[in-house]
Amino acid sequence: MTAALYALRAGKSVLLLEKSAFGGQIAESPKVENIPSIKSISGMDYASLIFDQISDLGVAFDMDDIKSVIKEDGYFTAKGEYASYEAKAVIIATGCKPRKLAIKGEETFLGKGVSYCAVCDGAFYEGKDVTVIGDGNAALSYALSLADTSRKVAVCTLFDRFFGEESAAKALLKRENVEVIHDVSATEFKGDAELRSILFKKKDGSSFELKTDGCFVAIGQLPDNSRFEGLVRLTADGFIQVDGAMATATAGIYAAGDCRDKKIRQVTTAESDGAIAALSAIAYLNKLETHS
Ligand SMILES: Cc1cc2nc3c(=O)[nH]c(=O)nc-3n(C[C@H](O)[C@H](O)[C@H](O)COP(=O)(O)OP(=O)(O)OC[C@H]3O[C@@H](n4cnc5c(N)ncnc54)[C@H](O)[C@@H]3O)c2cc1C
Missing domain, CATH: 3.50.50.60 (FAD/NAD(P)-binding domain)
Known part of the structure; x- marks a missing residue:
């Protein structure tokens, strides 16, 4: 334009x-x-x-x-x-366009819990528990806006820190309904008709399952x-x-x-x-x- x-x-x-x-x-x-x-x-x-x-x-x-x-x-x-x-x-x-995680369940739950745009789909998760996967500006921006309306926001990053603007990362850490989970990689989206949980692998090789109503993937652009x-x-x-x-x-x-x-x-x-x-x-x- x-x-x-x-x-x-x-x-x-x-x-x-x-x-x-x-x-x-x-x-x-x-x-x-x-x-x-x-x-x-x-x-x-x-x-x-x-x-x-x-x-x-x-x-x-x-x-x-x-x-x-x-x-x-x-x-x-x-x-x-x-x-x-x-x-x-x-x-x-x-x-x-958004980079995909390319993991099991990502296509299945697209539009049924998995999204790449918090502005477009964030309103569907008012009062619910959501997860943001990513560590850059887009992930920070998504997490901050979701924290205004969702019950709880888990922000999962691949490494031990954020790579986006420091002011946005600081603002996020002050939010009481935000939990940051570092050093994890998503391996599978699970659910029935809709997304219910995400499987993550930790650095030590162990896995854990995070219950969630929606997941916003912000891991870069292609x-x-x-x-x-x-x-x-x-x-x-x-x-x-x-x-x-x-x-x-x-x-x-x-x-x-x-x-x-x-x-x-x-x-x-x-x-x-x-x-x-x-x-x-x-x-x-x-x-x-x-x-x-
Ligand atoms: C969630 C989020 C938050 C951001 N926050 C900020 C911020 O706070 N400040 C900042 O400076 N930047 C921010 N950015 C980055 C910024 O939005 C981009 O750098 C900027 O929009 C790039 O502009 P662009 O016109 O090059 O590309 P885009 O914004 O990607 O626009 C490209 C357009 O081309 C269209 N298009 C693509 N292929 C075709 C085709 N084949 N035929 C027809 N149309 C096509 C697309 O539909 C799209 O509308 C953010 C990005 C995201 C995703």
Whole structure:
């Protein structure tokens, strides 16, 4: 949306394609407190602010899951589930999707106790006992918001500490209904029609079963860029390689945000990438026009 903002303000015609919800991952965060000039805001409200801003500038948008991008006769065609879309330049900003634990029962209890989004599903566990698996910012954010409404929150981490923001970890440790269980790895989700418990393995090899009504898995994000292979170069772990101008291996295709190879994945860094990618795409389009 930031890339769209810059391109629209440069007078370009912009089509924003989204497969699920405008705003992406940040719309899943109940509270965002590290966006300069905004002390505290829900991720959903923040996403709406940007969407309003680009709507006022006349952005065109469509809901579709883009399966591939091909180059034909100087145009790029993005092929979606429902339609194909043509453009002279493309900015890929597909972000990441949740990493799964890949353990027994995870698929069986998906939507029946296992979730990857506390904002989406947290309300179903009001007054109940929930578990959060993970040790980063997303896990901390999930645990803090669940602690407001759930009876008890168990936070289970693979190592002996959190890797997210210190202030969030400190805030979590102050909550009376939160129990932190370090040095454990989940091995199985168990239940009947719904999730009832999780099996964990301790460092010493012994196991224990934790009763729970719901489990929120927040163990990181994975890119989903294989569909763009051929036009862009990917790192071994699937992130898109770009230069400082956010340009990919193909002239006219840019990548921005969490989908690209970088160290820090945050709203501000995604927005920065979006601005750079758009300005690069604008320069590319202007050059095309000059030469045509
Ligand atoms: C729970 C949680 C809390 C967080 N809290 C913070 C925080 O407090 N502060 C902070 O700075 N960052 C936070 N982050 C990280 C931040 O949300 C991300 O770094 C940021 O959203 C990345 O933006 P992005 O646009 O690159 O990708 P995303 O937000 O992942 O957006 C990508 C979008 O592309 C869409 N998409 C993907 N593939 C396709 C396709 N093939 N076709 C069509 N559409 C597609 C997706 O549906 C998605 O909407 C948090 C993340 C999570 C999960």
